[in-house]
Amino acid sequence: MIRLVALWLLLAAPAAASDGEQIVAGLSQNAVSITASFVGSEILIYGAVRxxxxAPTGAPLEVIITVEGPALPQIVRRKDRRFGIWINRAEVTIDRAPSFYAVASTGPLELILSDTEDLRHKITIPRAIRAVGIAAEAEDAPTFVDALLRIQTDAGLYSRAEGAVALTEDTLFRADVALPANLIEGDYRVRIFLTRGGVVVDALERRIGVRKEGLERFFTRMAFEQPLAYGLLALVVAVVAGWGAAAAFRLLRP
Structure with a gap:
């Protein structure tokens, strides 16, 4: 009996998969190089629904695309003015927050994605931030998360672009996601979701490698792997630069 059930599942799985909608997607580039002249980049994410x-009738098809940078712990501090001086009064440590996060969609997220699916897949920016236990660090802990969202948004590192995904005839889709100049190195995760009636019906993940190249990579590796040599080199550069500036000033002085 068990063998018959297993055989039925094996035969039924391909048929069940073929009845659904599946994402076929690609990226304009899967690697980004950070050099001295790097001022940002733009990634084209395109694909089709197989x-x-x-196509099912009823709820319309929607597409959501997220691009997420490496997650890092973040310390958020609140400053208060005391006796005319701004000082740190409270701080919380957020366990993990994406260094970069962009969300693009075919429509308003509140209408095309349910809270349950958002909680499950962590699609929106607040869901992507892991802030477990911060309530014990400050009475108004949620305001620190709001502050982090505001700071990262102002820096161009968090963005939400509703309507930025173009969907043609419920089959072809594309979106352009801008990457700012202040990226950090690491693997950036690209996720594509298909939703109907707020429910995710399929998802696909890709990766983009962001790496420093040239002198930037050389100095970064030296700073982490040979900190003493890096410090001495920085000292020599500072001395030479100071001496050069002084010499130039003497030549220009009448």
Whole structure:
């Protein structure tokens, strides 16, 4: 009996998969190089919805795309003015927050994504931030998360672009995601979601490697792997630069 059930599941799985909608997607580039002249980049994310049967009727098809940078712990401090001086009065440590996060969609997220699916897949920016236990560090802990969102948004590191994904005939989609100049190195995760009626019906993940190249990579590796040599080199550069500036000033002085 068990063998018959296993055989039925094996035969039924391909048929069940063929009845659904599946994402076929690509990226304009899967690697970004950070050099001295790097001023940002733009990634084209494109794809199609593959079907083995006619598209379902009812709730319309929607597409959500996220691009997420490496997650890091973040310390958020609140400053208060005391006796005319701004000082740190409270701080919380957020366990993990994406260094970069962009969300693009075919429509308003509140209408095309349910809270349950957002909690499950962590699609929106607040859901992508892991802030477990911060309530014990400050009475108004949620305001620190709001402050982090505001700071990262102002720096161009967090963005939400509703309507930025173009969907043609419920089959072809594309979106352009801008990457700012202040990226950090690491693997950036690209996720694509198809939703109907707020429910995710398929998802696909890709990776983009962001790496420093040239002198930037050389100095970064030296700073971490040979900190003493890096410090001495920085000292020599500072001395030479100071001496050069002084010499130039003497030549220009009448």
């Amino acid at each position: 079907r083995e049967s006619p």
